[in-house]
Amino acid sequence: MRPAILAVLAGGVLLTGAACESDAQVYNAGAPAPSPSISETPTDYSDDTALVCGKLDKIFTGELDDFGAAIGKMIAYKEAKQTAEAVKAEKAAAAELQSAGTQIRKETSVAQNPELQTAGEASARKLETSAKDRKYIKKIATTADLDKTLKPQLAEWLSPVAGYCA
Numbered sequence: 784m785r786p787a788i789l790a791v792l793a794g795g796v797l798l799t800g801a802a803c804e805s806d807a808q809v810y811n812a813g814a815p816a817p818s819p820s821i822s823e824t825p826t827d828y829s830d831d832t833a834l835v836c837g838k839l840d841k842i843f844t845g846e847l848d849d850f851g852a853a854i855g856k857m858i859a860y861k862e863a864k865q866t867a868e869a870v871k872a873e874k875a876a877a878a879e880l881q882s883a884g885t886q887i888r889k890e891t892s893v894a895q896n897p898e899l900q901t902a903g904e905a906s907a908r909k910l911e912t913s914a915k916d917r918k919y920i921k922k923i924a925t926t927a928d929l930d931k932t933l934k935p936q937l938a939e940w941l942s943p944v945a946g947y948c949a
Contacts, residue, residue, distance in 0.1 A: 828896035836948035838890040846883035861924050877914040884910035905943035
């Protein structure tokens with residue numbers, strides 16, 4: 784699109800230059816008459832955003848608390864060398880991330896603010912990707928691992944919507 788804009792701008796400059804060198808009158812029949820400038824006030828989404836963010840808060844404290852509980856069980860099972868139970872808890876943790884992503888997408892898809900809708904989609908995709916590939920979950924073997932990584936990981940997942948729900 785940028786080359787097209789540059790071509791139009793260059794063409795306009797060339798036509799203007801040609802008109803200045805000629806004694807002929809130049810009429811631009813294709814150009815609309817100038818219209819008065821109307822400044823639009825931006826749409827206020829604050830009430831709707833507060834409503835959506837309230838629903839997101841419930842997801843963050845519900846689904847993500849359940850994720851934390853599943854991770855806690857996984858760590859306990861790993862430390863106790865109960866591999867089968869640790870695998871079940873890992874799957875449960877992944878399911879909670881998937882569920883959180885689905886819920887975030889659902890709640891933000893009906894937001895009036897299109898930017899919040901886009902941010903919600905981005906957060907949902909990040910959570911769902913982590914649920915599917917489980918790279919983050921597999922790195923956690925101890926509570927020390929969790930303590931070091933949880934805060935930055937939550938920020939990564941939720942940063943798209945965090946700016947709207949601060």
